[in-house]
Amino acid sequence: MSILFTPITIGSVTVPNRFVRSATHDYMADDAGNVTDRQIQLYSRLAEGEVGLIITGHANVQPSGKASPRQTGVFDDRFVEGLARIPAAVHQFPSRVFLQIAHAGRQTKEKLCGCVPVSPSAVYDPVSKLMPRELADDEIRLLIADFVSAGGRAKRAGFAGIQLHAAHGYLLSSFLSPHTNRRADEWGGPLENRARVVLEILRGVKAACGRDYPVIVKLNSTDFLEGGLTLEDAVRMARMLEAGGIDAIEVSGGMAEAGRGSVWAGLRSEAEEGYFVDNAARIKAAVRVPVFGLGGIRTLAAAERIVESGRADLISMSRPLIRDPFLVKHFREGAASRSACISCNKCFNPRGISCAELKK
Numbered sequence: 001m002s003i004l005f006t007p008i009t010i011g012s013v014t015v016p017n018r019f020v021r022s023a024t025h026d027y028m029a030d031d032a033g034n035v036t037d038r039q040i041q042l043y044s045r046l047a048e049g050e051v052g053l054i055i056t057g058h059a060n061v062q063p064s065g066k067a068s069p070r071q072t073g074v075f076d077d078r079f080v081e082g083l084a085r086i087p088a089a090v091h092q093f094p095s096r097v098f099l100q101i102a103h104a105g106r107q108t109k110e111k112l113c114g115c116v117p118v119s120p121s122a123v124y125d126p127v128s129k130l131m132p133r134e135l136a137d138d139e140i141r142l143l144i145a146d147f148v149s150a151g152g153r154a155k156r157a158g159f160a161g162i163q164l165h166a167a168h169g170y171l172l173s174s175f176l177s178p179h180t181n182r183r184a185d186e187w188g189g190p191l192e193n194r195a196r197v198v199l200e201i202l203r204g205v206k207a208a209c210g211r212d213y214p215v216i217v218k219l220n221s222t223d224f225l226e227g228g229l230t231l232e233d234a235v236r237m238a239r240m241l242e243a244g245g246i247d248a249i250e251v252s253g254g255m256a257e258a259g260r261g262s263v264w265a266g267l268r269s270e271a272e273e274g275y276f277v278d279n280a281a282r283i284k285a286a287v288r289v290p291v292f293g294l295g296g297i298r299t300l301a302a303a304e305r306i307v308e309s310g311r312a313d314l315i316s317m318s319r320p321l322i323r324d325p326f327l328v329k330h331f332r333e334g335a336a337s338r339s340a341c342i343s344c345n346k347c348f349n350p351r352g353i354s355c356a357e358l359k360k
Ligand SMILES: Cc1cc2nc3c(=O)[nH]c(=O)nc-3n(C[C@H](O)[C@H](O)[C@H](O)COP(=O)(O)O)c2cc1C
Pocket: 022, 023, 024, 025, 026, 056, 057, 058, 100, 165, 167, 218, 252, 262, 263, 264, 294, 295, 296, 297, 316, 317, 318, 319, 320, 347, 348, 349, 353
């Protein structure tokens, strides 16, 4: 049997195979951030389709952290009841589901988040064309507390674990990046200081939810930006996270203003599949916790090669599972050996993610 269909443990949780649905914002919550029937249907199909670990789209831990329309909220206890419907649906299957918790930082707009977007430092964002407001020390402490509260809500809702979104230029990744974090206090400067927010959140969630409640991270491995986060920093960061008790690391990269984000368009040759896997392999060599390989993985053969060669322990995919939520089952049954996704990026549909190619 292929290694891809063997189980693996992430902290205290057993995942039935090596396939991960990478966090994917679905534009399907209601306008207030509540979970809807459409989302329950989406997650049930992914579980029925045998995705081992499903990571939800990013849920915002503060109202100011809302990145997109119809984003799921986790910033108040009132969301717990609705959120609980997701694990209740998914955990009827062997699949496990983690909630991704996030704050948009400066990558949002006033009309979405209801305030001047915030950032570790006031560094102009050429994509949203705004100058964010620098967070005060007490606001950073509140941010940590709100991430920890969100983790507690995820646990109460029945999620098998959480993922901290520390990638793609959102707030946690902008603390890690020397480009967006130019602070001279305990939250900025050397990596130990830039990492403090993420490490404090990790410590807080583990204290609140118990050491065995799985906390994983999606980590930028590079910002692709002069003066931004480097792979060397990311490798050190991974070691710090491991020492802090992180249960797994999903390796991503990119930042909108670098002109090179995380969702690369265009089909790649099989040799080019897994555009962040080289970085994942570097991080995997430095830690013992499971590492997820990511980025344009489309074929069963490439997925198998990545795990068998020890470059990553799990395979994350987003767009292929928008194209076909049953892809993993089809792989297992031998009904498919590659995703039909052509990486055209037309699935970013504000009325709800869907594959535009299928509608043609
Ligand atoms: C519609 C869409 C929404 C996404 N939303 C998120 C998100 O909420 N959080 C996140 O970490 N990444 C998000 N991503 C990035 C994916 O998780 C993934 O890292 C990226 O698409 C590369 O994987 P792929 O080539 O398999 O699609 C999103 C991607 C797409 C296409």
